[in-house]
Amino acid sequence: xxxxxxxxxxxxxxxxxxxxxxxxxxxxxxxxxxxxxxxxxxxxxxxxxxxxxxxxxxxxxxxxxxxxxxxxxxxxxxxxxxxxxxxxxxxxxxxxxxxxxxxxxxxxxxxxxxxxxxxxxxxxxxxxxxxxxxxxxxxxxxxxxxxxxxxxxxxxxxxxxxxxxxxxxxxxxxxxxxxxxxxxxxxxxxxxxxxxxxxxxxxxxxxxxxxxxxxxxxxxxxxxxxxxxxxxxxxxxxxxxxxxxxxxxxxxxxxxxxxxxxxxxxxxxxxxxxxxxxxxxxxxxxxxxxxxxxxxxxxxxxxxxxxxxxxxxxxxxxxxxxxxxxxxxxxxxxxxxxxxxxxxxxxxxxxxxxxxxxxxxxxxxxxxxxxxxxxxxxxxx
Amino acid sequence: xxxxxxxxxxxxxxxxxxxxxxxxxxxxxxxxxxxxxxxxxxxxxxxxxxxxxxxxxxxxxxxxxxxxxxxxxxxxxxxxxxxxxxxxxxxxxxxxxxxxxxxxxxxxxxxxx
Numbered sequence: 001x002x003x004x005x006x007x008x009x010x011x012x013x014x015x016x017x018x019x020x021x022x023x024x025x026x027x028x029x030x031x032x033x034x035x036x037x038x039x040x041x042x043x044x045x046x047x048x049x050x051x052x053x054x055x056x057x058x059x060x061x062x063x064x065x066x067x068x069x070x071x072x073x074x075x076x077x078x079x080x081x082x083x084x085x086x087x088x089x090x091x092x093x094x095x096x097x098x099x100x101x102x103x104x105x106x107x108x109x110x111x112x113x114x115x116x117x118x119x120x121x122x123x124x125x126x127x128x129x130x131x132x133x134x135x136x137x138x139x140x141x142x143x144x145x146x147x148x149x150x151x152x153x154x155x156x157x158x159x160x161x162x163x164x165x166x167x168x169x170x171x172x173x174x175x176x177x178x179x180x181x182x183x184x185x186x187x188x189x190x191x192x193x194x195x196x197x198x199x200x201x202x203x204x205x206x207x208x209x210x211x212x213x214x215x216x217x218x219x220x221x222x223x224x225x226x227x228x229x230x231x232x233x234x235x236x237x238x239x240x241x242x243x244x245x246x247x248x249x250x251x252x253x254x255x256x257x258x259x260x261x262x263x264x265x266x267x268x269x270x271x272x273x274x275x276x277x278x279x280x281x282x283x284x285x286x287x288x289x290x291x292x293x294x295x296x297x298x299x300x301x302x303x304x305x306x307x308x309x310x311x312x313x314x315x316x317x318x319x320x321x322x323x324x325x326x327x328x329x330x331x332x333x334x335x336x337x338x339x340x341x342x343x344x345x346x347x348x349x350x351x352x353x354x355x356x357x358x359x360x361x362x363x364x365x366x367x368x369x370x371x372x373x374x375x376x377x378x379x380x381x
Numbered sequence: 382x383x384x385x386x387x388x389x390x391x392x393x394x395x396x397x398x399x400x401x402x403x404x405x406x407x408x409x410x411x412x413x414x415x416x417x418x419x420x421x422x423x424x425x426x427x428x429x430x431x432x433x434x435x436x437x438x439x440x441x442x443x444x445x446x447x448x449x450x451x452x453x454x455x456x457x458x459x460x461x462x463x464x465x466x467x468x469x470x471x472x473x474x475x476x477x478x479x480x481x482x483x484x485x486x487x488x489x490x491x492x493x494x
Contacts, residue, residue, distance in 0.1 A: 035415055037457055059432060
């Protein structure tokens with residue numbers, strides 16, 4: 001068996017095992033290699049063996065121990081990833097927003113005193129916020145599962161129409177036409193040359209980076225849209241006799257919020273779109289590189305306009321923090337506690353550093369993967 | 382006529398399907414790998430498609446009738462299947478059943494002719 005045959009066999013095995021439950025993949029993969037090797041010896045070539053075995057999707061069906069899946073194994077990995085992301089997004093956002101709503105945050109300085117101990121307060125808030133996560137989490141679970149279920153049934157129908165016999169195909173076609181817009185394609189005979197290459201593991205993107213981008217941008221977007229006053233300077237101080245006080249000093253300038261919010265949302269949307277795109281493509285590719293650069297440029301421009309041109313910080317924030325100190329300790333602080341210029345520079349530096357790091361890594365790895373693919377195809381030729 | 386051929390093929394398939402388990406159990410008293418079983422059954426006049434045999438072997442293994450072991454010493458790794466004691470017990474019962482059925486069918490056919 002030469003390299004070309006081995007490559008063809010790897011492609012076939014990959015297409016079969018990706019459709020099976022994870023626990024079966026390794027064993028079936030080894031068994032299938034053994035079978036293809038034996039059949040190739042008898043039939044003269046790997047290609048002939050694969051033609052005899054038939055389409056990988058059909059072959060996988062008869063190998064599946066538990067064929068009655070709500071969502072078939074081929075989409076199960078994607079389902080779990082999307083479900084985890086959606087649950088993380090909605091639960092963190094619900095946790096934060098419910099806290100802000102309960103504590104009646106408003107667009108200005110707020111000083112709240114509590115008669116209980118700080119530990120009791122924290123426990124109570126965490127418990128209440130956890131309760132507020134339950135309904136959104138169940139709703140999101142239902143929505144994601146339903147979407148994947150409908151998508152999976154639709155794909156199963158398309159696959160069936162592609163592989164069904166002519167008679168069955170005609171019958172299904174008529175049924176599809178009478179039910180809704182037809183999702184029918186021509187019946188084609190299967191050939192091993194239709195097998196797509198096995199993805200190179202080193203070319204795969206780090207999923208965790210895409211997931212972090214999606215969760216961060218979704219949660220930040222939800223907070224900015226619904227309860228932006230949650231982004232506050234918090235000061236907690238224990239009272240002399242009992243209880244404690246929390247001073248919330250909102251950081252952003254709500255008088256100019258109608259100008260600031262669209263910039264924040266544009267930057268976060270660019271980050272969210274890039275995160276989703278990276279997750280869908282899943283591997284280093286020129287399109288992913290371009291998406292990363294475009295998204296990065298948008299984020300930096302939004303950051304520069306928001307933090308260097310617009311008055312993003314609450315006016316007299318420094319005085320508000322100073323007052324909070326004075327109220328709690330009675331001492332007057334003379335030094336500058338909040339410098340808007342320095343704060344803007346730090347935030348902007350963090351944005352630029354994060355964007356440049358992500359973009360430069362993506363560009364470097366994409367070019368390396370492309371060079372490797374070029375070298376491999378030149379070797380084959 | 383095409384429909385008749387289709388019908389005969391489908392009935393033949395149905396008839397054979399019932400005998401596959403018995404055929405496989407009869408050949409696995411000694412360890413055998415998948416493709417050797419295909420060949421061995423073919424030599425005995427029982428052709429079986431690998432697409433049918435391999436999943437069947439896994440099913441019989443999950444039912445406890447067969448046991449498998451990977452042999453990795455040779456030029457390529459091979460998975461060998463053989464009957465378990467429980468598989469042998471079931472095989473004997475099925476074989477008796479088959480013999481009775483074959484006898485009865487023989488009688489039926491003779492009477493008819």
